[in-house]
Amino acid sequence: MIAGSTGLFLLAASCSALGGLLGMASGIFIVPALTLLCQLDVRSAIGAGLVSVVACSCASAGPLLRAGLADLRLALLLETATTGGALGGLLLFGRIPQRVLLVLFAAVLLVSAWQMARPRLGAAVEAASPSRRRLSFGMVLMFAAGLLSSLLGVGSGVLKIPAMDAALRLPIRISSATSNVMIGVTASAGAASALLAGRVGPALAGPVVLGSIAGALLGARLLLLLDTRRLRAGFVLVLLLLAVRMGWAAWHGTPGAAGG
Amino acid sequence: MSAPSAADRRLSRQAAALLSGGTLLAALLIGGGLLVPMAAGSGARSVRLGTGLVVLLPSLRVLLMLLSYARDGDRRGAALALLVLLAIAAGCWVGSSGLLRG
Numbered sequence: 001m002i003a004g005s006t007g008l009f010l011l012a013a014s015c016s017a018l019g020g021l022l023g024m025a026s027g028i029f030i031v032p033a034l035t036l037l038c039q040l041d042v043r044s045a046i047g048a049g050l051v052s053v054v055a056c057s058c059a060s061a062g063p064l065l066r067a068g069l070a071d072l073r074l075a076l077l078l079e080t081a082t083t084g085g086a087l088g089g090l091l092l093f094g095r096i097p098q099r100v101l102l103v104l105f106a107a108v109l110l111v112s113a114w115q116m117a118r119p120r121l122g123a124a125v126e127a128a129s130p131s132r133r134r135l136s137f138g139m140v141l142m143f144a145a146g147l148l149s150s151l152l153g154v155g156s157g158v159l160k161i162p163a164m165d166a167a168l169r170l171p172i173r174i175s176s177a178t179s180n181v182m183i184g185v186t187a188s189a190g191a192a193s194a195l196l197a198g199r200v201g202p203a204l205a206g207p208v209v210l211g212s213i214a215g216a217l218l219g220a221r222l223l224l225l226l227d228t229r230r231l232r233a234g235f236v237l238v239l240l241l242l243a244v245r246m247g248w249a250a251w252h253g254t255p256g257a258a259g260g
Numbered sequence: 261m262s263a264p265s266a267a268d269r270r271l272s273r274q275a276a277a278l279l280s281g282g283t284l285l286a287a288l289l290i291g292g293g294l295l296v297p298m299a300a301g302s303g304a305r306s307v308r309l310g311t312g313l314v315v316l317l318p319s320l321r322v323l324l325m326l327l328s329y330a331r332d333g334d335r336r337g338a339a340l341a342l343l344v345l346l347a348i349a350a351g352c353w354v355g356s357s358g359l360l361r362g
Contacts, residue, residue, distance in 0.1 A: 062280030083347035183319035193355020
């Protein structure tokens, strides 16, 4: 059962705007929303999450690139790791039972809540150039982030934040802008697969893409107006709640997960 | 990371124009398509075209980088861009073929 176009549009727009405000990709909200609220099959929800993540990245990348915040050369280097990981994730996707996907998703939600509860410092001073060892570590984390993205339909901030902050020592503004640009490429193979294989049809993809674009643009505007610290504290609770609900769905089975 | 060169800044502006313009076009195609009832073939076609374009845009950005680096004689950059495009193509093939339903 899928909600109507307007409902899906509003759902995607609010998930993307929230994601933008909290510095996360839309997938982390839209996949649970589609699974739990719209009772959508988990694999289709993950496909729609990937399509939404790509749309958000495309909508927000332009302004970030024009402002000189995103580093395209660095993005391309890291994308060799994330797209390789995404390829690995797509190889695994059909072999992992839906319940395991739900449990993995719940785990990612828990780690995201933990990351959101502590202040992210980033690198105080921009490192001139990361050492070979740190760069290799960063690339390994990026590979894992790509894998997790295509498996779960999320942006994998859980792995990219430590990769950017600890391994590559980038300042937050540059690292969030760069990872925002990267996620479009990372998620595109999974998103294209979901469309080509028919897991996400036009009645789902259309409103989700349109809502994601609108939400991403709205989120960027709101970010300038709102104090996000309180919002982040509130959303630690929401993420914890979603983790419990996804875990519950894995344990008891949702109509969408019954096939797993 | 080192400060961006003039060529890097130009490439960033071109990529920004490609992504913003493409996103706008896709939004128009999807929005227009959704206004027509889905049962009518033209609406669904327009929505498919728009969603397809959005999903293709990141690869087009990498292709733009590949062409720009190749033109400037930056072999390392061009090789990285090619690698990314190949990984995406392989991902599409793996993800949409029977391999998925293991």
